[in-house]
Amino acid sequence: MIRSVVEGCGAYLPERVVTNEELARKVDTSDEWIVQRTGIRTRHIAAEGEFTSHLATRAASRALERAGMAASAIDMIVLATSTPDQTFPATATAVQANLGLTRGAAFDVQAVCSGFVYGLAVADSMIRNGMAGTALVIGAETFSRILDWNDRSTCVLFGDGAGAVVLRAGHGQGTPDDRGILASTLHSDGRQHDLLYVDGGPSTTRTAGYLRMQGREVFKHAVTNLAAVVGETLNKAGLKPEAIDWLVPHQANKRIIDGTGRKLGLSSDKVVLTVDRHANTSAASIPLALDAAVADGRIRRGHVVLLEAMGGGLTWGANLIRW
Ligand code: UT7
Numbered sequence: 376m377i378r379s380v381v382e383g384c385g386a387y388l389p390e391r392v393v394t395n396e397e398l399a400r401k402v403d404t405s406d407e408w409i410v411q412r413t414g415i416r417t418r419h420i421a422a423e424g425e426f427t428s429h430l431a432t433r434a435a436s437r438a439l440e441r442a443g444m445a446a447s448a449i450d451m452i453v454l455a456t457s458t459p460d461q462t463f464p465a466t467a468t469a470v471q472a473n474l475g476l477t478r479g480a481a482f483d484v485q486a487v488c489s490g491f492v493y494g495l496a497v498a499d500s501m502i503r504n505g506m507a508g509t510a511l512v513i514g515a516e517t518f519s520r521i522l523d524w525n526d527r528s529t530c531v532l533f534g535d536g537a538g539a540v541v542l543r544a545g546h547g548q549g550t551p552d553d554r555g556i557l558a559s560t561l562h563s564d565g566r567q568h569d570l571l572y573v574d575g576g577p578s579t580t581r582t583a584g585y586l587r588m589q590g591r592e593v594f595k596h597a598v599t600n601l602a603a604v605v606g607e608t609l610n611k612a613g614l615k616p617e618a619i620d621w622l623v624p625h626q627a628n629k630r631i632i633d634g635t636g637r638k639l640g641l642s643s644d645k646v647v648l649t650v651d652r653h654a655n656t657s658a659a660s661i662p663l664a665l666d667a668a669v670a671d672g673r674i675r676r677g678h679v680v681l682l683e684a685m686g687g688g689l690t691w692g693a694n695l696i697r698w
Pocket residue numbers: 403404405408409412413488527528529531532589590591592593594597626627628631655657685686687
């Protein structure tokens with residue numbers, strides 16, 4: 376049985392760090408409100424002229440380095456983003472060119488904050504059916520470009536960044552002991568489309584628009600949907616929550632993350648948390664958190680790692696991986 380094994384991961388954060396205090400000088404907010412309601416303390420913001428493709432290329436290069444693989448060994452680039460460099464072509468093709476790749480396929484996946492979970496599921500399916508032997512799956516965002524910096528209810532929540540993993544086809548026995556992606560689940564409910572969206576786009580206003588969110592409503596859906604999708608994914612792999620070594624959730628809000636961890640009966644030291652330093656980087660948040668926990672030695676070969684996310688659409692999903 377073919378399994379998509381994670382060979383390495385990498386991440387990149389723009390240099391500039393913006394604190395809550397700095398934001399409190401621009402909009403009517405406070406460090407206290409932001410920390411209490413979200414757990415966020417700082418976020419990274421891309422420099423002028425620094426695009427999603429640049430962040431993605433740096434993260435991808437680091438992932439390739441850690442995997443000990445040359446870019447030329449990659450069959451497919453799947454880039455999850457909602458902040459592409461341009462409406463088209465896919466930002467993945469810019470990354471392909473930056474990496475000096477002239478073969479294979481490169482395309483974007485758009486599922487907002489669930490983008491990385493969707494991208495991994497897509498790449499895993501293609502690897503398992505033989506369409507690719509290797510893949511780079513990247514989550515990269517410059518949400519700072521679609522924020523209304525006068526709207527305190529959204530501008531304090533997001534940051535920029537990128538993370539990537541390299542997948543390679545390996546062989547398993549079809550048991551939970553196999554290394555690789557053990558199961559994935561994807562969902563969406565378009566009826567909730569207006570809870571989190573960007574108020575513009577090429578087909579409607581021609582301009583990119585700004586992010587709009589009914590935060591409290593999204594929050595309510597997050598807790599219920601994430602608990603359900605995690606259960607569904609564990610069931611597919613025949614594992615119980617006790618088997619999870621690390622929960623690597625989408626980093627939107629510490630309260631949502633704590634709630635999901637509690638529902639799974641996981642102690643907080645099994646949950647990877649980066650929202651305090653990175654804020655919500657949408658599709659980049661999971662690979663950024665993965666990279667942090669791999670780099671400091673928490674996630675090690677053989678560990679069971681559960682990824683979960685929910686975002687605009689609404690979309691939500693989970694991947695279960697034996698590292
Ligand atoms: O990543 C994709 C998925 N997104 C999410 O998962 C986000 C989910 N939602 C959330 O994380 C939370 O709903 C927020 C962090 C966005 C908001 O927290 P909340 O506890 O739901 O606050 P709220 O929206 O109910 O607002 C409470 C109060 C309001 O004032 P009133 O009406 O009670 O007087 C807001 O106007 O807080 C006010 N408020 C602020 N105050 C200071 C909203 N934003 C701010 C702010 N600073 N930045």
